[in-house]
Amino acid sequence: MTTPEVTELVDRLRTLVEERYVFPDAAAQISARLAARRDGYPTDPAALATEVTADLQSVNGDKHLRLLHHAEPLPEQVPGDDAAEYAAMAQWAERTCGGIAGARRLPGDVGLLEVTPVLFPAVLVGDVYAAAFTLLAPVRALIVDLRGCLGGEPSAVSLFMSYLWDHEPVQLTGMYERATDQVRQSWSHAHVPGRRFGRDRPLYVLTSGSTFSGGEALAYDVQRTGRGTVVGERTRGGAHPREAFRLHPHLEATISVARAVNPVSGTNWESVGVAPDLATTAEQALPTAYRAALEQVCAGDGPSAAEARAALAAGAPL
Structure with a gap:
């Protein structure tokens, strides 16, 4: 991945957290944490997933908040099609x-x-x-x-x-x-x-x-x-049910x-x-x-x- 691609992915993830995360106050803090590092994350997808997950969980330790790396490409998500x-x-x-x-x-x-x-x-x-x-x-x-x-x-x-x-x-x-x-x-x-x-x-x-x-x-x-x-x-x-969002062929966010x-x-x-x-x-x-x-x-x-x-x-x- 390129640095601009990583930055764009992090911004999309911030929006998802702000709009969907069950705790709005924590969502704002998590988004700010991601924003502070948006241009400094690694470009390797696996390393990116590890560091972003640590930041997602840094505010309240929610283990369902993750950026997951998949070795095999993820299928495209079609809204409303489960x-x-x-x-x-x-x-x-x-x-x-x-x-x-x-x-x-x-x-x-x-x-x-x-x-x-x-x-x-x-x-x-x-x-x-x-x-x-x-x-x-x-x-x-x-x-x-x-x-x-x-x-x-x-x-x-x-x-x-x-x-x-x-x-x-x-x-x-x-x-x-x-x-x-x-x-x-x-x-x-x-x-x-x-x-x-x-x-x-x-x-x-x-x-x-x-x-x-x-x-x-x-x-x-x-x-x-x-x-x-x-x-x-x-x-x-x-204890927090989550939804999954495909952000990249090999990266999936869970919120x-x-x-x-x-x-x-x-x-x-x-x-x-x-x-x-x-x-x-x-x-x-x-x-x-x-x-x-x-x-x-x-x-x-x-x-x-x-x-x-x-x-x-x-x-x-x-």
């Missing part, structure tokens, strides 16, 4: 089993549901969630592994939470949108296809320092509704256009992450949650309790 993005997301979901990496029953009648790489839009994965929860609905306790969940879409969070709740809807984390100056509410669903796990049996959610965005939203809603116990590490801390608002806390996990109820390392999160789940199953009776006691006696092997 078909290409939707098709790419659908292919990604297809390759990754809709984000459900595993659904299995552990000894002691404890279910394990692994979610990675992201919580895909509900329209793409509704049948996958229905199948996974129908499989695990009978277990006495459930562990949801979000340690490798790096993001997600709000519709998927509300659908997933619906399988962990009952038919009476509960209000979840909504989104304040700068464009409308209103909070768009989110609720669990009164009806879901397949079987629910429900809201009464033990639930454990695993987190790591890599759990981000939509994965954090699910953990936060589980915690704030009192539905379950979060086990593991404090999450990464990204936070909304912020999460939880009806219980009145705030979100931005920058601070979701703090676990049971803090441990990411590696120990599953063994810790499994032992806790087995102890709860043991408190019951019947074959499941006997199997759980046997699993604990064996050291709860995984």
Whole structure:
């Protein structure tokens, strides 16, 4: 890139931040920061992306504010046409089993549901969630592994939470949108296809320092509704949904256009992450949650309790 091309790109980015960023006051400061360096950025696209991202995040640490470098050229963006993005997301979901990496029953009648790489839009994965929860609905306790969940879409969070709740809807984390100056509410669903796990049996959610965005939203809603116990590490801390803008064949800006608002806390996990109820390392999160789940199953009776006691006696092997 030439220096004039870099300057023009930075000016376009400043306009996007000023017009779209969810916090107008911070947007003005970020724009001023970019303007102060507009003629001094490197011309190498990868180096440019690194330095501009640092300046975008310098005011308030918003991890969704980024200039991303792509080795492969980005397709042209057509305003109002989301078909290409939707098709790419659908292919990604297809390759990754809709984000459900595993659904299995552990000894002691404890279910394990692994979610990675992201919580895909509900329209793409509704049948996958229905199948996974129908499989695990009978277990006495459930562990949801979000340690490798790096993001997600709000519709998927509300659908997933619906399988962990009952038919009476509960209000979840909504989104304040700068464009409308209103909070768009989110609720669990009164009806879901397949079987629910429900809201009464033990639930454990695993987190790591890599759990981000939509994965954090699910953990936060589980915690704030009192539905379950979060086990593991404090999450990464990204609560601002973003939009992407192609500024160059190899450079894409992401701008936070909304912020999460939880009806219980009145705030979100931005920058601070979701703090676990049971803090441990990411590696120990599953063994810790499994032992806790087995102890709860043991408190019951019947074959499941006997199997759980046997699993604990064996050291709860995984």
